[in-house]
Every structure is written in structure tokens, then in C-alpha cells.
Amino acid sequence: MSSSIVFGTLLSIVLALCCSAxxxxxxxxxxxxxxxxxxxxxxxxxxxxxxxxxxxxGIDYPxxxxxxRFSNGLNIPDLISLELGLEPTLPYxxxxxxxxxxxxxxxxxxxxxxxxxxxxxxxxxxxxxxxQFKLFKDYQHRLSAHIGAEGARRLVNxxxxxxxxxxxxxxxxxxxxxxxxxxRQFSLPDYVRYLISEYRKVLRxxxxxxxxxxxxxxxxxMGCVPAELAMRRxxxxxxxxxxxxxxxxxxxxxxxxxxxxxxxxxxxxxxxxNAYRMHMDFVSNPQAYxxxxxxxxxxxxxxxxxxxxxxxxxxxxxxxxVYAFWDPFHPSERASKIIVxxxxxxxxxxxxxxxLSTIMALxxxx
Numbered sequence: 001m002s003s004s005i006v007f008g009t010l011l012s013i014v015l016a017l018c019c020s021a022x023x024x025x026x027x028x029x030x031x032x033x034x035x036x037x038x039x040x041x042x043x044x045x046x047x048x049x050x051x052x053x054x055x056x057x058g059i060d061y062p063x064x065x066x067x068x069r070f071s072n073g074l075n076i077p078d079l080i081s082l083e084l085g086l087e088p089t090l091p092y093x094x095x096x097x098x099x100x101x102x103x104x105x106x107x108x109x110x111x112x113x114x115x116x117x118x119x120x121x122x123x124x125x126x127x128x129x130x131x132q133f134k135l136f137k138d139y140q141h142r143l144s145a146h147i148g149a150e151g152a153r154r155l156v157n158x159x160x161x162x163x164x165x166x167x168x169x170x171x172x173x174x175x176x177x178x179x180x181x182x183x184r185q186f187s188l189p190d191y192v193r194y195l196i197s198e199y200r201k202v203l204r205x206x207x208x209x210x211x212x213x214x215x216x217x218x219x220x221x222m223g224c225v226p227a228e229l230a231m232r233r234x235x236x237x238x239x240x241x242x243x244x245x246x247x248x249x250x251x252x253x254x255x256x257x258x259x260x261x262x263x264x265x266x267x268x269x270x271x272x273x274n275a276y277r278m279h280m281d282f283v284s285n286p287q288a289y290x291x292x293x294x295x296x297x298x299x300x301x302x303x304x305x306x307x308x309x310x311x312x313x314x315x316x317x318x319x320x321x322v323y324a325f326w327d328p329f330h331p332s333e334r335a336s337k338i339i340v341x342x343x344x345x346x347x348x349x350x351x352x353x354x355x356l357s358t359i360m361a362l363x364x365x366x
Contacts, residue, residue, distance in 0.1 A: 028363075029105035029155050030089050031211070032077045033132050034164035036111030037330065040077060041068025042127060043111045045093040050112035050123040055312050056299055060320055060333055070111060072298065072320045073333035077107060077162060079340040084160075084360065092135050102143050105159060108132040114169035115199045118182075122172070129165065129202055136209055156210035158363075160356075163206065164217045164275075166254070169195055170246050171222055171329075188242075192249045196257050203261060207269060213359060214270050215343065216258060218251040220279040226297040227328035230306030237295040237304075239283075251276050255352055271359065272352045278339045279331070282324050289338060294324035298332060 032038050036050065044053045044067075051068070052058075058066040060073035068091065069075045074082070081088045089107040090097045097106060110127035112120035117128050127135070143152040174182045174191055186194060206214060222228060223243030232240045251274070258270045286294040298317040299310035308314075310327040317323055326332040331339065342350040344357050354362075 027103070028084070028086065029103060029159035030077070030081060030084075030086055031105045031136070031156075031159055031161045032089055032107040032109050032163075033129065033136075033161070033206070034109045034217075035113050035168055036070045036109075037167070037217075038075060038077050038107070038162060038164045039068065039070065039091075039109040039111045040075065040089065040107040041091040042093045042107065042109060044068040045091070046110070046125045046127070048112065048123050048125045050110075050120070050126060052111070052310075056314070056316055057310060059316075070327065070330040071333055071336065072326045074336070075333075076164075076336050076340060076343075077109075079333075079336055080160075080162065080343065080356070083340060083344055084356075092139060099146070102139070102146055103155065106136075106139050108135050108139075109164070112168060112172065113165070114167075114173060115165050115195050115202060116169055116173065116182075119169045119173040122176070130205075133205055133209060140210070153210065157212050159211070159213070160359075161206065161211045161214040162217075163203075163214060165199065165202070166195065166219045166250060167222055170219070170243065170250075171228070174246075175243065188246060189249060192246070192253060195250065196253045199254070200257050200261065203258075203270060207261075207265065212267075212269055213363065215273055215356065216254070216270055217273045217275040218254050219247050220275045221283055222247050224279070224283045224294070225329050226295065226300065226304040226306035226325050228306070229295060230303040230328070233303075247276055258352075268353055271354065271356075273343055274346075274350050274352070275339070277350055278342045278346075279335075282335060282338060286324055289324075289335075290322065291324045291335075292322045296323070297325045297328050298323035299326060300328050304328075 043051050052070045053066050053068055055066055061067055078088045087104050089105045092106045092108045112123035112126045113128050120126055140152055174180055223240030228240050228243055255272045258272045261270055262268055282289040282291055283294045295304055297305035298320050299314045301307050301314050305315055306328040320332050321334045323332050324335045346355050
């Protein structure tokens with residue numbers, strides 16, 4: 001074999017190794033924390049009533065089977081992963097999350113939870129946020145065993161993180177029943193301040209666990225979801241005033257708290273996603289986004305299809321793409337796609353201080 005052939009072969013091997021090292025370096029892990037809006041199936045492994053493990057959940061998922069996602073198909077974390085060219089994260093409790101799959105990240109979210117530990121107690125065994133963080137620590141130990149402590153630290157520090165909390169602290173706690181324990185304890189403005197102070201501790205804990213780029217979604221227009229229209233007996237589809245007031249008190253204070261945390265840390269660690277505005281775009285003008293309705297859930301029963309969970313016995317719309325809400329609480333896959341586009345490319349009205357595309361561009365230069 002001539003020396004030129006040997007050199008060419010060696011050069012090819014070196015280039016291949018370099019390219020694979022660069023692509024591995026730029027592969028980003030993705031971690032997800034929060035509630036049913038981002039749960040990809042952890043609750044399927046728990047003894048809880050907050051589950052999406054029966055048809056017609058998953059009817060438009062590639063397998064056409066329920067996956068534990070509270071969606072007709074893909075949910076927001078899935079769609080973010082697709083947009084970024086990442087493999088979707090597995091639920092942390094999935095037995096498939098082993099070996100190389102650990103490098104993708106993990107989804108720790110659990111339907112029914114909130115900022116507060118007493119939120120969602122009616123759902124029995126769910127993974128409250130502090131337990132999600134304990135599992136995140138366990139994940140990091142497993143990752144260290146796989147790629148070493150320094151490799152694990154770099155992967156976690158370089159990861160993208162999504163956290164979605166807050167809605168259940170209102171609909172499944174403060175407003176769950178008339179004269180709930182929390183509503184007797186706090187006026188609404190005081191409760192919002194308490195939630196924000198507790199959420200600040202949660203986010204600081206997440207930072208201490210290694211998160212350095214964290215997307216935080218505020219609450220959507222809680223008074224406009226089909227479940228609340230049905231429960232509060234909306235006669236003409238008008239959003240519930242009290243729940244809208246709660247969202248309008250909570251969301252600006254959340255952004256203020258995020259700004260203060262970033263100033264304290266000296267970096268844009270936390271990025272606020274204005275979920276209220278993202279949802280209200282198609283709630284207030286569904287036709288402009290190709291929806292026939294933003295009042296009636298595709299799957300459910302009772303007024304606005306807003307009573308109970310989506311089950312095999314529920315009414316089911318024939319075309320999920322023209323409904324903004326899939327079930328009484330959760331957006332359809334198509335509505336989630338609109339939300340994710342705003343997360344990726346939205347102006348500062350939607351994403352503060354920058355959108356996800358800008359974050360990815362900035363971080364690629366580091």
C-alpha cells in the first residue's frame with residue numbers, strides 16, 4: 001500500500017473523528033419539569049387518577065396509541081425537540097431511559113402538580129416538584145456513572161431546561177372548591193405573592209442543580225379553558241373573570257421575579273415565555289389561526305365538552321386540527337405547534353428577554 005493511500009486513509013479517520021466529536025459537543029440535552037402540559041408519560045407509572053393512558057389520547061401520535069401525554073399527539077416538549085433536531089426526551093420513570101438515552105436528557109414532569117406541595121393532593125401519587133428535583137439528582141448520579149462526573153456536569157450545565165408550573169396552584173388548589181384551605185388562608189393578591197416567593201425558591205434550587213438555560217412558561221388564560229367554562233356555567237363562552245384576574249396578577253409578577261433572579265445571578269439563566277399571550281391569540285380569534293372553536297374541547301362531555309376527563313366514552317371531534325383545545329384543559333397538538341413557534345421565534349411580547357432561536361444562536365458561539 002502506498003504512503004499516499006495510507007495518509008489519505010488516516011486523514012479520513014481523523015476528519016471523521018473530529019466531525020463526530022464536534023457534533024457530539026453540539027448535541028444538547030433537554031430536561032423537562034412541571035405538570036400535565038409537559039408530562040410525557042411519567043404518571044403512567046404511578047398509582048394516580050391524573051393519567052392519559054387510555055384512548056383517544058394519542059390518536060394522532062405516530063403510534064396512534066396513548067402515551068401518557070395529555071394530547072391527541074405530540075406535546076410542547078416533543079415539538080421543541082423536533083424543532084431543535086433533538087430526539088424527544090423519555091419520561092424519567094421509563095425503563096427505556098438507560099445507557100446512551102441518558103445523554104438526550106429526561107422528562108420529570110407529572111400531571112397534577114404545582115409550585116406548592118399541597119397542590120394536586122386529590123390525585124394521590126404524583127411527583128411534586130421537589131421530588132422531581134430529587135429524581136434529577138438521581139439522574140445526574142446515573143449519568144456520572146455513564147460518562148464521568150465532569151462529563152455529567154458539562155452536559156447538565158449545557159442543557160436546555162423547560163419548566164411549566166402554576167396553573168394547578170389555582171385550578172386544583174385555590175379555586176378547586178369554594179372556601180378552599182388556601183383561599184381561606186390568603187386573599188388572591190397575597191396568594192399570588194406567596195406563589196411567586198415559593199417559585200423563586202424552586203428556580204434557585206434548579207440553578208443549584210446545574211441548570212443554566214431555563215425556559216419558564218407563565219400560566220395561560222385559565223378562565224378560558226373548556227373545563228372552567230363548563231364548571232362556572234358560562235352562558236355565552238365568556239372567560240371566567242376571577243381566574244383571568246388570577247392569571248393577570250400572577251404572570252407579570254413572575255416576569256419581575258425572573259428579572260430579579262437573573263440580575264442576582266449576573267446572567268440570562270431564566271427566560272420567560274408569555275403563555276397567556278400565546279394562548280389568547282387563538283382563544284380570542286380562533287378563525288385567524290384556522291380553528292373553528294376555542295371554546296369547545298375536541299374530546300370530553302357536557303357543556304363545551306368540558307366535564308371530566310377525555311375517555312373512550314367521550315364525544316370526539318373528527319378533525320383535531322380545527323380545535324384549539326384537545327380536552328377540557330389541554331391544547332391540541334396543532335395549538336401546541338403555534339405556541340412552540342412563538343417560543344422559538346416570538347418577539348419580546350412573547351419571550352423575555354429573548355426567544356429560543358436567539359438563545360440557541362448565542363450558545364452555539366460559546
